[in-house]
Amino acid sequence: MHFRNPYKEPPDFAILAECYPKLRKYLIPGHDGHTTINFWNNDAQRALTEALMLRDFSIRLTLPAERLCPPVPNRLNYILWLQDIVRHSPATLDGTVRGLDVGTGASAIYPLLGCKLESKWTFIATDIDKTSYESALLNVARNDLQERIKVQLSDADAPLFKLLAVEDSSTVFSFTMCNPPFYATAEEVSRSTEMKHLPPNAVCTGADVEMITDGGEARFVRLMVEESLQHPLRCRWYTSMLGKLSSLMEVVDDLKSNDVDNYAITEFTQGQTRRWAVGWSFYRDRLPDWIARIGNPNPTIQGLLPGRNTVIQPLKSKTYCDPRVLMGVINEIKDASVQQKQTAEWDDSDAPLKLIVEVTGDTWSRKARRANKSSQTKFNAEMEKWEKGIAVSVFSVEWKNDGGSLLVFQWIRGEDRALFMSFSSYVTRKVQDII
Numbered sequence: 001m002h003f004r005n006p007y008k009e010p011p012d013f014a015i016l017a018e019c020y021p022k023l024r025k026y027l028i029p030g031h032d033g034h035t036t037i038n039f040w041n042n043d044a045q046r047a048l049t050e051a052l053m054l055r056d057f058s059i060r061l062t063l064p065a066e067r068l069c070p071p072v073p074n075r076l077n078y079i080l081w082l083q084d085i086v087r088h089s090p091a092t093l094d095g096t097v098r099g100l101d102v103g104t105g106a107s108a109i110y111p112l113l114g115c116k117l118e119s120k121w122t123f124i125a126t127d128i129d130k131t132s133y134e135s136a137l138l139n140v141a142r143n144d145l146q147e148r149i150k151v152q153l154s155d156a157d158a159p160l161f162k163l164l165a166v167e168d169s170s171t172v173f174s175f176t177m178c179n180p181p182f183y184a185t186a187e188e189v190s191r192s193t194e195m196k197h198l199p200p201n202a203v204c205t206g207a208d209v210e211m212i213t214d215g216g217e218a219r220f221v222r223l224m225v226e227e228s229l230q231h232p233l234r235c236r237w238y239t240s241m242l243g244k245l246s247s248l249m250e251v252v253d254d255l256k257s258n259d260v261d262n263y264a265i266t267e268f269t270q271g272q273t274r275r276w277a278v279g280w281s282f283y284r285d286r287l288p289d290w291i292a293r294i295g296n297p298n299p300t301i302q303g304l305l306p307g308r309n310t311v312i313q314p315l316k317s318k319t320y321c322d323p324r325v326l327m328g329v330i331n332e333i334k335d336a337s338v339q340q341k342q343t344a345e346w347d348d349s350d351a352p353l354k355l356i357v358e359v360t361g362d363t364w365s366r367k368a369r370r371a372n373k374s375s376q377t378k379f380n381a382e383m384e385k386w387e388k389g390i391a392v393s394v395f396s397v398e399w400k401n402d403g404g405s406l407l408v409f410q411w412i413r414g415e416d417r418a419l420f421m422s423f424s425s426y427v428t429r430k431v432q433d434i435i
């Protein structure tokens with residue numbers, strides 16, 4: 001569960017029903033003496049989702065009986081992860097964030113939650129199912145969000161990112177998102193129901209179009225990867241949720257075979273249900289590991305994780321050390337431009353020193369310093385960089401006092417992972433030599 005998700009503990013259903021009387025008739029006594037609801041009952045689930053959306057987000061939702069009922073904690077997890085991604089991506093000039101929700105469903109739950117949490121977010125939400133499309137339109141209108149959420153009826157044969165393929169548009173989307181149909185066939189659905197693989201809070205209330213797609217979710221998301229390669233810079237972060245580990249493996253394989261190294265994986269856990277989300281970008285902005293990598297992964301997931309963008313180096317010193325040592329070391333790096341990092345309003349870290357360092361290449365390693373002596377070598381290196389179009393790499397370094405002192409290096413922008421790694425070990429070694 002995301003650390004900002006308020007649903008780590010189940011709600012008090014009796015209190016919730018006071019805010020949403022439609023829930024009252026589904027209340028039942030639980031084993032532990034607390035009131036609960038019957039999670040196997042579709043109507044009760046719908047009433048629960050409507051109640052949570054109303055009480056906790058002031059969102060008025062009506063869910064049609066014949067369509068999927070989205071569990072709020074799980075859907076909120078995905079939105080919170082996107083919020084992290086957006087906060088760590090460059091802001092647009094006017095601060096507007098543009099999201100594209102592929103397969104928004106009857107609820108339009110993702111755009112509604114996104115717009116309630118963030119006043120600058122806007123969405124285009126697509127669906128191929130007329131019933132879901134019409135219901136999504138109503139839900140958006142009910143909450144007076146038509147200006148910020150545009151619902152579009154799409155075509156099953158059209159590209160998933162048809163909108164991004166519009167050639168003369170210069171709009172860059174901040175993210176795409178999707179909770180794709182999960183299964184490949186109707187037999188797979190009934191097998192899964194028979195084997196009772198579904199936990200009670202995921203009881204199947206969906207229509208075929210919501211749950212089944214040719215090739216299952218893995219093919220659906222691989223199509224997205226394929227389409228994203230056609231217009232890589234029309235969106236900063238392409239993302240999708242995945243319900244099966246095997247699908248995650250397929251998609252990561254696909255990204256790697258297309259040389260996409262800037263990707264992120266997260267895990268959404270609710271009770272016994274595990275879901276994953278994957279994101280990939282063709283921009284040079286790098287996400288911190290706490291967003292892009294799952295902490296404490298099992299060995300299978302470990303092998304899927306992207307390379308590290310965050311390096312944490314504990315400093316060995318028995319006495320108090322002055323963070324200004326770091327400033328001194330960084331200032332001595334040739335051709336590096338250094339600024340104090342501005343703290344965003346949502347950032348509550350209390351690091352005593354935060355720096356942003358921009359470099360155009362390695363000027364610190366022994367090899368670089370030797371090469372620097374020869375002006376021809378230096379000229380060649382500059383030419384090579386220029387030809388490759390490699391611009392500035394941006395790193396942040398924070399000095400933290402968390403038990404002992406730590407240096408936290410963050411790769412913020414760039415293409416050269418080795419440069420980031422070399423920079424962090426050089427700075428650590430130098431600081432360590434001084435303290």
Ligand SMILES: C[S@@+](CC[C@H](N)C(=O)[O-])C[C@H]1O[C@@H](n2cnc3c(N)ncnc32)[C@H](O)[C@@H]1O
Binds near residue numbers: 179182
């Ligand atoms: C699993 S449901 C997700 C609904 C909603 N986003 C949620 O999370 O509760 C998948 C949705 O994708 C829609 N869908 C299936 N194929 C699609 C396509 N090619 N383009 C857009 N939407 C599609 C389905 O109609 C369905 O509403």
